[in-house]
Amino acid sequence: MFNGLLGLFSQDIAIDLGTANTLVNVRGRGIVLDEPSVVAITQGPSKKVVAVGHEAKEMLGKTPGTIEAIRPMREGVIADFAVTEVMLKYFIRKAHKRNHLIRSRLVISIPAGITDVETKAVREAAISAGVREVLLIEQPMAAAVGAGLPVLDARGSMVVDIGGGTTDIAVISLGGLVTYRTLKVAGDRIDEAIIQYVRRRSNILIGERTAEQVKMKIGNVHPSCKMDSMELKGRDLISGVPRSIKITGEDVREALDDVVQLIVEACRSVLERTPPELSADLAERGLVLVGGGAHLAGLDLVLREETGIPAIISENPLLSVVQGVGVVLEDLDKYRGLLF
Ligand SMILES: Nc1ncnc2c1ncn2[C@@H]1O[C@H](COP(=O)(O)OP(=O)(O)OP(=O)(O)O)[C@@H](O)[C@H]1O
Ligand SMILES: [Mg+2]
Missing domain, CATH: 3.90.640.10 (ATPase, substrate binding domain, subdomain 4)
Structure with a gap:
């Protein structure tokens, strides 16, 4: 009863903690924050945060010796714990009216490949920002939910998420990742x-x-x-x-040739390891492209030609993961099995 009452007043939060961008979706309010995962910090012993998000990204590559603009997450892993924690806290507080925070639940999507230690760090960062409960979901799963795929059904769904740091390729059925591969080749490597x-x-x-x-x-x-x-x-x-x-x-097409081949190869290898019944579903329904890389012109065509299955670009590729986390948050009972 007490929890129920708290739920009534709380504003639960969904977060996509990406290596390039962090997005926050507050239940009942929609996406309230969408900023680059960048923090600018002063150098030297007293490391002070100068800027976070958009403002910090403007500084990338342009800072004087005294300030450093850091991307604390790279290649889908947390390269700098302390800075990731600062950033996550900053975004949570910015997105949220602080006085309600204590009662809030938070669902956060994390890269599927991250270690237990990193998972714990994300959880602790969120707890220290003052939320009540933290639940985690793997990014490919959240992406698939966000793209509207029937992840809980006994049907194969395939999602290819080309983000900043990693390309995550997953075949999902009955609420689990059946075959999965993460490749440290995505937007950053394209740049x-x-x-x-x-x-x-x-x-x-x-x-x-x-x-x-x-x-x-x-x-x-x-x-x-x-x-x-x-x-x-x-x-x-x-x-x-x-x-x-x-x-x-x-010129650009030539420059990107090798990187695209790596992504194509990874998709093929996931398809090769997929059980035949699920392959049949994929041949019919295709794969769904999400993440910023899905915007790359012609990628859907290349994937269709090279894998033989249709490639569909999700409606809002950059928003799919955070939308998926939001959907899960709306119906925690239904999606409980996807969380940990
Ligand atoms: N129109 C576009 N064409 C090509 N690439 C784009 C476009 N728009 C954004 N991107 C790229 O998409 C990447 C960011 O995508 P996204 O926000 O999905 O990544 P992320 O979720 O932060 O990263 P990850 O999932 O790897 O942790 C960046 O590398 C960005 O340059
Ligand atoms: Mg992402």
Whole structure:
């Protein structure tokens, strides 16, 4: 009875703690926060937080020696516990009216591959922000729920989540991951491939932010994608001065070729390990693409050609995981089996 009353007044929270972006969905209010997973901190013994989220991302690659802009999670793992904790607490408090926090339940999606120690760190960070109960869900499962796949049914559903740090590929049936693979190749590696390409071809060094902008504007992976070209600026590696060059959609496609092959191979290997009854379901219903990488032009076409099964882009790829966590939060009784 007491718990029931508390539930009435509490605002439960769903979080997608991603390596590139963190999103928060408050029950009854929808998505209230969507910010980069970046923290800017002063260097030296008294490490002070200068900025978190959007403001901190603006500083990436542009900080003076005294400030460092950190992405505390990389490649789907927590690279810096302390900073992840600060960031998570900051986002929870920002998203939420603090006075209600004590009664709130929190469901948070974590990378499927993270260790027990990391899981514990996430849990403790959330508890120390002041919530009542913390439940965890694996990201591929949350993504599948968010994409509207029937994860609890005795039917195969396949989800490919291309985020910042990792690509998670999972075949789900009866509320569990039947076959699963995580690949440390996703948005960050795509940016890196663009940086390397420009460096090799033109002897110009560009930053991570610039590479990401190229990817978002003219990134494509299939010959049928007709993309514009764009101007970019970087530092000439020989003369040391700033220089600008032109890069075309075709250049970018060439730059991304290897990375895309790795993603295709991983999808194939998951399909090869999938039991035949479930394969038959997938052949019929296809795989669903989620995560920011799903926006890469032509990726659905490449996957369809290379795996032989239809690839469907989820309606809101960047929101699928947090929406899935939100759905679970709305009906904890139904989805209890997915949580730990
Ligand atoms: N239009 C776009 N085209 C290509 N890539 C994009 C586009 N928009 C966003 N991205 C990329 O998507 C990635 C972020 O996606 P997302 O928010 O799903 O990752 P995440 O959930 O934080 O990471 P992870 O799931 O690996 O922990 C970034 O690398 C970003 O550059
Ligand atoms: Mg993600």
